[in-house]
Amino acid sequence: MLHTQGPLRTIDVGARETATEPIEETLAEFVGGRGVATALAHDRIPFDADPFGPENSLFFTTGPMQASRMSFTGRMNCTGVSPLTDGLFSSNAGGFLSRNFVGAGQAAVEVTGESDELLAVHVREDGVEFEEVPELAGAEVPETVAYAADEHGLEPEHTACIGPAGENRVRFASIMTSESRAFGRGGLGAVLGAKNVKLLTFAGDADPGVEIPSVQMEVHREAATDDHIMKRQGTTSVTDLANETDALPSYYFAEQSFEGAEGINGDRVEEKKYKKGTCSQCAFACKLPTRDEATGVETEGPEFETVMSFGSNCGVDDIVDVMRSNELCDRLGLDVISCGDTVAGYLASEDAFGDAELVRETVEKIAAREGVGDTLAEGIDRAHEELGIENWTVKGLEFPAHDGRALNGQGLSFATANRGADHMYATFYAYEYPLVPRQDAFDPDGLDAAKAEKLVELENARALEDCGVVCRFSRDFMTPDRFEALFDADYEDLLDVGSRVVELERHFNNQRGFDRADDRLPYDIEGFETALDDYYEARGWTEEGVVPDVEPGAPSAAAD
Template sequence: MTFVYKGYGGSYLRVNLTTRQINKFPLANEWVENFLGGNGIGTKILWDEVPEIASPLGPDNKLIIATGPLCGSPMPNSGRVEFIAKSPLTGIYGDANAGGQFGPELKSAGYDVIIFEGQSDEPVYLDIHDDDVALRSAEELWGLGTFEAEARLQAIHKDSRLKTALIGPAGENLVRFAGIQVSYRRSAARCGLGAVMGSKKLKGVAVRGTKGIAFSCPQELEELSLEMHKKLRQNEFFAGIHQFGTSGLVALMQPIGRFPTQNFRLGHFEGFEAISGEVLREEHLVKDIACFNCPLGCDKMYSVISGEFAGCRISSVEYETLNALGARVCNRNLPALLKANEICDDLGLDTISAGNTIAFAMELADFGIWNANELNGLDLSWGNYHSILQLLHDMAYRQGFLGDLLADGAARAAKWLGRNADRYAMHVKGQDIPAQDGRAQQSMGLAHVTSSRGADHLKAFPTIDETGYPSEAVRRYGDQYLPELVDPLATKYKAMLVKDGEDFGAVVDSSGNCKSGGTFVMAEIYWQEQADAIAAATGMLMTSRNLRCIGERIYNLQRCYNAIHGITSADDVLPWRFTQAPSPSGNARGSVCRLDLMLPDYYAARGWNPEDGLPTQATLQRLGLDQAWKYMQQIINSGKAKIIRSQLGWAEPYTKKMVEQE
């Protein structure tokens, strides 16, 4: 079948690592018509090809790398690439997304998707130079950090423009929150997909693409893109985000009470100024940098020039990392925090899960739950940054009892340990909770439990109610939902906000543009603009209505995938701290996250069964997913789903009433 649309590379690679066979196929028209690209196509392939019984670290799991129709286009912030697989951290649907330049380069070589299947018996990397595609030995790269491995590959190929997606030692050692590092120094961090690569002995992908991308209506796309670039630069949020990136949020989150501190005991961090975006820029900025075709340039290169951590050089120091390796573990030492970020990126660890897992370990130490001989001499007092750095290293290499245990993540470590450790593992569906306290922003609490990849802010990415921007809300939803929609502590209309964000987010992640610039935080690009851009790029008949349907279809299929792993409404829960212990911080003081009020609205808005929280037959039929409904029912009714659920491996989130101990 000929692929008929423009704006795509037009073909995909299927790479069998067991047999070393590489096959090239035209992209399927029905894939892009129903699932668009990136996240959507990855979800479709995962559903079709990775069965519920497949082990995340076994040969039957597949790693899918996918770009979308706007990746590499003139549209602003169009450098995103998706990685999709069954997650070794959660055991359910998993994905991770990164910016940088890898995605556009892959597309320019002519490929939208790579499917890796099977397992190699020795380390390899996939070498792509336009039509020349080969698996090559990665013996000399195995064991290297991602920084050196990238440089070595560029040297081997004598090409400094080579773009890579690589794992470090953490992925090789099957750390369940190992990420994938993408050129230049961007992380597809979440869900432990680096460990999927490690299990396949796949060190990475090196790509050079020189073909370029042909668009259906290049002039129309160019005009639309220019208008979007202009609007972004005029947007009220542009200057502040350009100056500080996401690190500028550290200070703002203090009075809101949304800055997880001491493993979420608090929502504010005394002395936060020491790790704020303002200090980061003043004391450590080398230069502003940007991902592919991004006018915003929220990325920065930083360095440490003196003191114990002199020589540290690191980019993409995000709000999430400043929290996870800062406040969450009570670390006020910014150079040490930058060093921790550098270690994570080089060894290939997700900074969010790494920080959350260390915070879990520190809280256990605080309550005397560890036996002294288990700590290998480490002092796990809050804020001990030498121990933090040592633990990152130990986890990446699975060294010692503690490193090996924590390399499985807080939720699994809690299960292995027992001793009531589950009370201190802050996770949803095995996924570490990122830096949004749902007590301070109700919509974020809901977003964490409804996210298809476990706790996550980026699936729904509700931002208009962080501090409440009525003008932004009116632009998207009119004034009918004000004032509740923008009140961070209100629960009314938050189900609608989260559902819309998830559907639109699925489309953005399937298109190849970015959630941080223009699609969510700066609300210039929404359904209509995205549909117009896709139509101009591809020649597809695309309306905002079609696009909404695609977003909903993708998100529902992810829920179905989780359902065949036994996930139900019983798993849409937050740990006790968020629903039982009133926030002690700032604007959120006294507040708890009211999932009980929001979830029924959410299931209703989705057309999901209010009892089990699963998509109904009518909903899936409306989305053209009849076969998915049948298969889901078959697996659930056979009892298989329950068995798989019981083997996911993580401790259940502790949800009973608890009182904070001093």
């Protein structure tokens, strides 16, 4: 089976020491990316670790496809214990960092400990440099990226950094890379902030040592020539469909469609797009560099989830206002979904929907933990009672779009996902809109054993992609036979890798007290409890959602 090559590099920022060790067995069993990071985290982070404590580690990883020239491979993974959900959490970022990370000569980097001074950590083929950077305290992301360029000659694609939100331990702070791309969900930027690390850089010319089969070029050619609407509108191309399907959360989830959707849909985004945008090696080019000439605002996006969180969910119907919120979150280092939803909750408490100026003021207060921002920086799960609003989270993670009240299989997926309310964990919504061929689609209404079984398959497939690492939007191009050809393994064996990743995540979280009681939604779906039983049975877990004791590399319970 094809897998990443190279050692684990451990960086203890408290002791300012670094060491490398072989992890060949873990690489062979888990391919790379999220799988390798999950296995390492399961083995090396104490089950009772404080997310903000020195014993929590962040694992940065890529997969074997980062040795390719194939589209959909400009991504990488970061894993640690989330301060937002309190569980093991993997976040995925695009951009241009992954191949520079590989060039620095390792398969995985573990950042652990806690520095007594604000640090920049520079990772090279020949070692690691620790640089004290007190002058960067409170710096926004563009200023930090500019420092790397001015002082070290490193462009944005070599950097991963936090903004003031991460330094202030906002529980949904991002780690930003390539300046405008984010390890967004789960608050891993706050973990880096707790370690007092402002900036990581990666550079080198190490050979990844992985030979990729020629089928990579078939995928690349098709990505280049396919006339897909996402090349013009990115994920916002689904906005009107979601609105028509009653799957677009609005007014802090009080409604499921938005009368102002036309002002924030894909057409409006396309009008503001001024050039192509992409990730490393990708010819699909679905990113959205946008500019508004009247206000001068430039940003990369907004994507559909931002259109929901800072648009419909806040009652804002002007795409320029959403662009300005998107740009502000990127500068301050905030996850646009959790931040937008949290601001929407605050607007609900103040009866202030549609006040775009208040939205931006509140975002700035959150990043600084100033006034009400200190409460909101804790996230909805911890702040909802004080605000007097409903708790629209799963496992502490705020909801994206693709409303599960309309797309019931997606609703089940929100509940079961180890990350919490995350649409990318299984992407069941694609089968219910549908965005797949009709013969593969599911009726969005209702839950049955077939949906639970499909959910298991989709979670495993998405975990496999995150091991690769391969982008979600390769869906129409990365067929099972191409996975087999690229990874030199039967597709069922590859899906079993994904299954073991999901199982290790669940097992880690079980040790932290997670069980069936955490697989809950803030709304009812008929047949939900039976579907949850079906899901656990398909996984081979107990009826309480608990995994029998497992070790990294062992066959998944579902395979027994």
